[in-house]
Amino acid sequence: MEILRYVAFSTDPAGGNPAGVVLDASGASERDLLAVAAEVGFSETAFVVPVGEGVLDVRYFSPLAEVPFCGHATIATAVAYAERHGVGELVFRTKAGDVRVSTTRAEDGSVVATLVSVEPTTEELGADVLGELLGALRWSRDDLDPALPPRVAYAGARHPVIASATRERLAELAYDMPALAGLMARFEWTTVDLVWRESATVFHARNPFPPGGVVEDPATGAAAAAFGGYLRELQLVDVPCEVTVHQGYDMGRPGTIRVGIPADPGAGVSVTGTAVPYAG
Incomplete structure (x- = not known):
C-alpha cells in the first residue's frame, strides 16, 4: 500500500x-x-x-x-x-x-x-453521566457556559458537546486520560467536543481523543459536523448559516474548519477545508 x-x-x-x-x-x-x-x-x-x-x-x-x-x-x-x-x-x-x-x-x-455529513442528531446527556464526564475532565459545573447546554451530538460519530464559559478554561486541558477513556468506551463516544463561543458564528474547540491513543485531536471535522447539527437543533444560531471553528491553537497546530448549517432539520451539515502534504 x-x-x-x-x-x-x-x-x-x-x-x-x-x-x-x-x-x-x-x-x-x-x-x-x-x-x-x-x-x-x-x-x-x-x-x-x-x-x-x-x-x-x-x-x-x-x-x-x-x-x-x-x-x-x-x-x-x-x-x-x-x-x-x-x-x-x-x-x-x-x-x-x-x-x-x-x-x-x-x-x-x-x-x-x-x-x-449523514443526518445529524442530538441527545440528552444525563446529569450523572455529565458529572462523571466533568470529573474525568477535571472541570466543575461552574466552568460551563449555560447558553450552550451539554449534549451528545452525532453526524457520523458521537461526541459530547461541553461548552466552556471562558477561553481560559478551554486553554487548560489536563484531564484524567484513563478515566475519560473508560467513560468514552462505555458510551461509544469518539471525541469530546470542548467548545468556547467567541461570537455568534465563531467558535474555538478542543477534542480529547483517548480512544485514538492520543491526548488531543488537532482539528476534528466529524465533531464540527456534529456540532453544527447541535447548534441547529437547539436553535443556537440563525439558519441557514456558516460558522467557523478554530482548533489546534493551544497545541501549536492551528486549523480552521468552515461548517455550513442548512435550515432543513434533516439535512446533513457541510464541513469545508483545505489539505496539504504533511511535513514532519
Whole structure:
C-alpha cells in the first residue's frame, strides 16, 4: 500500500490535523489496516477501495481501533484523490453511511474539499453521566457556559458537546486520560467536543481523543459536523448559516474548519477545508 500523509484544515504543513491516506487498500485485511494506522501514528488513517466511478469505500482507523467516520481524514483523502484524478464529486461509502464529498480548485491552485455529513442528531446527556464526564475532565459545573447546554451530538460519530464559559478554561486541558477513556468506551463516544463561543458564528474547540491513543485531536471535522447539527437543533444560531471553528491553537497546530448549517432539520451539515502534504 502506498501511504500518503496530509494535513487537513490548514494550508501550513505544520498546522491542522495530520492524517494518513491510502488511496487503494484493495485486498488488505482489517489486521493490515490497523497495523498501517499504528505505523503511521496519526489520530486517523483513511483506507480507500474504489468501487465505481466516483464511488469509494472508505474505512478509518486510529492507531488503536476503527472509527465509523472521520472528518479530517475525509478532507485529506478527497484532496489527495483530486490531486491524482482531478476535482469533482465523490461518494464516500463509510460505516456511518454515504457521505457526499466535492472538491474544487481555488484561485491559488490549491484544492478545497467539502463533505456533507449523514443526518445529524442530538441527545440528552444525563446529569450523572455529565458529572462523571466533568470529573474525568477535571472541570466543575461552574466552568460551563449555560447558553450552550451539554449534549451528545452525532453526524457520523458521537461526541459530547461541553461548552466552556471562558477561553481560559478551554486553554487548560489536563484531564484524567484513563478515566475519560473508560467513560468514552462505555458510551461509544469518539471525541469530546470542548467548545468556547467567541461570537455568534465563531467558535474555538478542543477534542480529547483517548480512544485514538492520543491526548488531543488537532482539528476534528466529524465533531464540527456534529456540532453544527447541535447548534441547529437547539436553535443556537440563525439558519441557514456558516460558522467557523478554530482548533489546534493551544497545541501549536492551528486549523480552521468552515461548517455550513442548512435550515432543513434533516439535512446533513457541510464541513469545508483545505489539505496539504504533511511535513514532519
